[in-house]
Amino acid sequence: MGGIMSAQISKGERALTWRTLLMYLFVIAVLHPVLIYNWLVNGLWGLAGLNSWAIVLILAWLTGRTGSPLTKGEIFALRMIDNAGLMYTGYYFAYLLRNMYFANTEITKLFSIREEIPAFFAPRGMDFIRVSIARTFFDVAWLQPILATIVVPFTLVISANYILGLISYSIYVREERLAFPFASWDARMMIAFGERDSVRIRTISLAILLGALYGFMTSGLSTIFRFPLVPRLMVDFTSLVENILPGAAFAFTTDFSSYVVGFILPLRYTALQLAASVAIFVFGNYYVTVNNLWPAEAKWQPGRGILWNFNMSTVYFWNSFTLGWGLAAALLPLIFRYKIVARAFTGITKGLSGEVGAKWLNAKYLLAAYLAIVAVSLSFVETLAPGFPVHVLLLFTVGISLLITLLQTHAAGILAGVSVPYLREALIYFSGYRGLNIWFIPPDAMLFTGGAGVAQQLLQASMIGVSVKEYTTMYFLLAALGLVGSFVFTSLFWAIFPVPGHAYPYTLAGWPVEAMNFWRWQQWLWTGYLFRPTWMVTGFGLSTLVYFASELALHDFSIPVATMSGMLLPIHVALAYFVGSLISNFVAKFAGEKWWNENKGYVAMGFWLGDGIVSAFLMLVQLLSRSIWLLPY
Numbered sequence: 001m002g003g004i005m006s007a008q009i010s011k012g013e014r015a016l017t018w019r020t021l022l023m024y025l026f027v028i029a030v031l032h033p034v035l036i037y038n039w040l041v042n043g044l045w046g047l048a049g050l051n052s053w054a055i056v057l058i059l060a061w062l063t064g065r066t067g068s069p070l071t072k073g074e075i076f077a078l079r080m081i082d083n084a085g086l087m088y089t090g091y092y093f094a095y096l097l098r099n100m101y102f103a104n105t106e107i108t109k110l111f112s113i114r115e116e117i118p119a120f121f122a123p124r125g126m127d128f129i130r131v132s133i134a135r136t137f138f139d140v141a142w143l144q145p146i147l148a149t150i151v152v153p154f155t156l157v158i159s160a161n162y163i164l165g166l167i168s169y170s171i172y173v174r175e176e177r178l179a180f181p182f183a184s185w186d187a188r189m190m191i192a193f194g195e196r197d198s199v200r201i202r203t204i205s206l207a208i209l210l211g212a213l214y215g216f217m218t219s220g221l222s223t224i225f226r227f228p229l230v231p232r233l234m235v236d237f238t239s240l241v242e243n244i245l246p247g248a249a250f251a252f253t254t255d256f257s258s259y260v261v262g263f264i265l266p267l268r269y270t271a272l273q274l275a276a277s278v279a280i281f282v283f284g285n286y287y288v289t290v291n292n293l294w295p296a297e298a299k300w301q302p303g304r305g306i307l308w309n310f311n312m313s314t315v316y317f318w319n320s321f322t323l324g325w326g327l328a329a330a331l332l333p334l335i336f337r338y339k340i341v342a343r344a345f346t347g348i349t350k351g352l353s354g355e356v357g358a359k360w361l362n363a364k365y366l367l368a369a370y371l372a373i374v375a376v377s378l379s380f381v382e383t384l385a386p387g388f389p390v391h392v393l394l395l396f397t398v399g400i401s402l403l404i405t406l407l408q409t410h411a412a413g414i415l416a417g418v419s420v421p422y423l424r425e426a427l428i429y430f431s432g433y434r435g436l437n438i439w440f441i442p443p444d445a446m447l448f449t450g451g452a453g454v455a456q457q458l459l460q461a462s463m464i465g466v467s468v469k470e471y472t473t474m475y476f477l478l479a480a481l482g483l484v485g486s487f488v489f490t491s492l493f494w495a496i497f498p499v500p501g502h503a504y505p506y507t508l509a510g511w512p513v514e515a516m517n518f519w520r521w522q523q524w525l526w527t528g529y530l531f532r533p534t535w536m537v538t539g540f541g542l543s544t545l546v547y548f549a550s551e552l553a554l555h556d557f558s559i560p561v562a563t564m565s566g567m568l569l570p571i572h573v574a575l576a577y578f579v580g581s582l583i584s585n586f587v588a589k590f591a592g593e594k595w596w597n598e599n600k601g602y603v604a605m606g607f608w609l610g611d612g613i614v615s616a617f618l619m620l621v622q623l624l625s626r627s628i629w630l631l632p633y
Contacts, residue, residue, distance in 0.1 A: 013073035013465035016474055019063075020077040023055070024478065027081050028485035035090045036489050038623055040504035045091070052081040053189075053609050054616070057208075060193050072194020076464050079190060080457065080474055089482030092150050093137065093490035096122070097499045099149065101507070102515045104128050111519045113436060120148035120384060121440040135494045137487065148384060150483070153444035156377055158479045162472070163370045164402065165454020168409035170344035173459050178413025178558075181264045183456035185601030187463040192602070194464070203599050204606040211610025214256060219615055230254075234572055238306045241282070247289025247300050248282040249309035251572040257611050258573060261416070262580020263604040269415050269562040270578040276566030277574035280321075281306075285313050293317070295529055310570045319422060320532040322567045324539030326420060329560035330407035332547045337557065374398055377446055385438040392431040393446060396423070401448040408452035411565050414558045418565050422530060423447050425521070429531050439522050 038044055056070070056078050063069045070078075100122040108114040117124060123131050127141035137146070172178050192200040214230070222228040232255040241250045262270055285300075287293075294300045298312050334341055345363045377397050381388060404420050411418040424443040431438075454475070461471045493499065500507030524530075543560050550559035566574050588596040 013071065013076075015073035015077040015461075015464075015466045015470050016477075017074055017077075019070075020074050023059070023078055024081070024481055027052075027055070028481055028488075032090045032482075032485040033489045033492070034620070034623070036094050036486070036493060037504075038619070039091060039094060039506070040493065040499065041506055041623060043506035043510040044619075045088075051609075051612065052078050054613055055081070056190075056193065057609075064196075069196060070194065072191050072464050073466050075190040075194050076187075076460060076466055077474055079186065079460075080478055089154070089479060090486045090489075092154065092483060093486045094493075096137075096142070096145060096149065097490065097494060098507075098511060098514070099145065100128065100131075101500055101511050102518055105512065105515050107512065107515045107519060111523070113519070113522075116436045118384070118437050118440055120144040132498070135498065137491055149440075149442050152376075152380055153442040154479070154483060156373055156380075157444035157448055157450065158476065160370065160373045160377075160401065160448035161405075161450035161454055162475060163366050163373075164405040164448060164451030165458065166366060167344070167402075168405055168451050168455035169458040171341060171406065172409050172413045173455065173462075175340045175344045176413070178410070179266075180413050180456060180459055181601070182416060183412065183459050184463065185264055185605055187460040188601060189605055190460070190464060200599075200602060204602045207603045207606025208610035208613075211257075211607035211612075212614050213610075214607070215611040215614030218255075219618055230256075234306070236306050238309060239303060242302055245282060245286040246302070247285040247287075247309070247313075249285065249306040249571065250282060251306045251570070252575055253572045255576070257608060258576035259580040259583065260604050260607050262577040262582070263584040263600050265415055265577060265581050267578075267581040267585055269558070270574075270581040272559060272562040273415070273566030273569060274571075274574045274578040276563045277569050277571045280318055280567050281310060281313065281571055284318065285309060288313065288317055295527075306570065306572070316529050317532070317535060318567060319530065320535035321539040322564060323420065323422075323426070323531075324536035324541075325543040325560070325567065326407050326539075326564050327403060328540045328543035328547065329564055330403040330410070332544065332560075333410075333557050334406070336551070373448075381438075381441060381446055384441050385433070385435060387435065388433050388438055389431045392427065396427045397446050397448070400427075404447075404449045405451035407561065407564075408449065409455045410558065410561045412452050412456055414562055415565055417452055418568055420449070423449065425525055426531060429525055434526075436522060 035046070038046075056075050059078070060070050060075070102108075103114075103117045103122040103124050108117070114124075122128075122145050123139075123141035127139075131139045131141055173180070189204065191197075192204065217229040218232045219228070222231075232253075234251050234253050234255075236251045238249040238251065241248045289300050294312075295316060298316060300309075300312075374394070374397050378390060378393055381393055382390065400423065404423065407420070408417050424447060427446065428438055457475070458468070458471065461468065493504075497503035500511055502508065543564070546563065547557065547560045551557050569577075584596070584600055587600075
């Protein structure tokens with residue numbers, strides 16, 4: 001971590017300039033419609049491997065030619081396009097159209113619940129017919145859905161995540177001084193281009209070319225000639241392993257981009273990831289199988305393969321175990337490292353650029369703001385779902401939101417971030433509340449788990465020299481602009497062609513499947529398969545033992561978190577990360593440890609960028625080809 005903090009640049013770097021504002025508007029005008037269209041046509045989020053780095057590279061070249069190159073602060077502002085709102089908020093109003101389909105599809109008759117769908121979820125009956133004909137959001141029938149499923153949850157989640165992000169930053173960046181490999185190398189890339197460091201830029205450029213060449217030889221040739229020169233495959237050995245250990249799974253991938261991830265990850269932690277993944281999906285699944293624990297609806301059979309093995313065992317067994325493990329991994333450091341936590345809260349903005357001008361960001365005001373957010377969240381949920389247990393809601397809104405944020409930030413600090421699934425389902429299940437109305441309230445209104453991203457952005461801001469005040473402005477501005485863009489372009493797509501409709505194939509092919517799953521979840525949850533208290537307690541207990549052993553004997557409180565991250569990875573992914581770390585150590589011995597440690601992140605980031613640009617280009621060509629047939633000539 002010392003190396004990361006030493007990369008911090010002088011304070012006062014401007015980020016929000018007229019050029020970055022124009023770029024934000026450009027992204028809304030150009031990328032937002034592509035994002036929404038890709039989701040409607042293919043059901044895919046994002047633009048393959050394309051991110052704002054592609055825009056940064058183009059602008060860096062153009063502005064360099066004009067004699068007014070981008071500063072590192074401006075590059076940081078552009079990178080926030082990915083990290084702070086414009087990409088994910090673009091879908092909000094498109095989701096409204098999907099909700100309307102869910103509420104009015106014939107599938108609801110199968111479950112006999114159409115009349116129980118609340119008005120705040122989507123227009124129904126005559127309102128549905130009217131807005132479907134008019135194809136506009138400017139109708140009184142949309143007032144409740146827009147307020148209840150977009151405006152209120154959106155306001156709550158971006159505000160709560162910001163506060164939780166500040167807390168996480170203070171604990172894991174300022175006090176614990178974790179490495180944050182992805183966020184810190186991303187910031188170093190920004191600094192290299194902003195300072196026009198020719199040596200580092202050459203290294204990055206070469207890595208981009210290698211990544212693009214790899215992308216062309218794999219994805220490119222596969223798309224053009226249906227035969228890749230270098231195939232990206234998952235080689236599944238499950239059929240061999242299960243002959244010895246029934247239920248076990250094993251595979252490896254030939255996709256080199258997965259191995260590159262390990263270049264910048266510590267070998268000791270990727271080894272723990274692999275060990276945990278093998279323990280769960282080889283020996284754990286063997287235990288489940290020989291003891292006949294698989295439920296009747298998902299019995300294990302030979303030949304199902306690693307994907308079925310991973311998905312089904314995760315849902316039915318290891319999700320509960322991992323959730324218990326993760327709660328212990330997040331909670332115990334708060335208790336036994338309380339002095340560090342106390343310092344983090346009292347000096348919450350220490351180490352942030354521009355902290356002198358941000359006196360309003362102190363623990364007292366932040367706590368008051370968060371309590372206000374919690375109060376609004378509780379009132380909102382109780383209004384829409386009267387009778388929902390307040391004590392359970394309070395536990396999840398305050399306690400689980402904080403613990404999961406800390407867990408995700410900790411994981412990002414040592415490896416890559418983790419995503420803990422089924423938190424809303426856990427909230428509903430442990431509440432015992434059987435009313436359907438709670439299912440229609442967005443998770444964003446009661447669970448706040450995006451603070452880890454904010455903490456990493458604050459780390460990057462401190463390295464580059466962007467003030468916390470300016471970061472805060474960009475954070476909320478981008479989120480708001482994303483919401484506006486979502487409204488404008490979803491409205492345009494809907495006005496041009498009906499949604500669902502033949503012009504948007506995924507809405508016809510994918511939405512019925514999603515609707516069926518959405519309604520089935522509300523009945524399947526109560527089978528008790530998803531959350532198994534015994535498995536959760538076992539996970540919590542074992543994580544506690546590992547925490548004390550690692551803290552007392554090895555003085556490394558991150559071991560339980562690294563182990564948990566492996567429980568969430570399929571074996572072929574964990575194996576790729578571990579082998580990548582081995583390759584990185586091997587290269588360091590031959591290329592020189594000092595040189596490799598100073599450049600491995602540039603190699604990895606550049607390779608991903610080049611590979612991603614090729615993938616994004618192929619996706620855009622596919623989108624264009626699928627839309628041409630709609631033209632009237």
